[in-house]
Amino acid sequence: MITAPMLDLIQRAGEGVLTLTEDVSEADFLRSRLTRNETRRQMALLADSLLGLPEAARACMPEIDWAIWHTTRVELDRIGPTHDEALWFGARSLVPATLSWLRVYRQERPELFRWG
Structure with a gap:
């Protein structure tokens, strides 16, 4: 089943985001291009994997906010304040x-x- 490897990838990417942003203030995060870029990469990987899950798997996880993940994924490709937010x-x-x-x-x- 393709769902298990995708969920593993989602888990690892999410843990990467948490590690990168742990104990970092918003101001420091926004100043650090390296941290911001890697966080963006990990979050895009997570979002793409989440949104790529089979519909049957997504239906089993109703508490995940699929619409917000879709919106966030779109914003990750934009440049400007909405991207940073x-x-x-x-x-x-x-x-x-x-x-x-x-x-x-x-x-x-x-x-x-x-x-x-």
């Missing part, structure tokens, strides 16, 4: 919430996370 919002709110729900789903729907 989407990146910071994603790092501080959307990614942690998504990873929390994935932990719940791993318990409630283990078949989604089973390889092979």
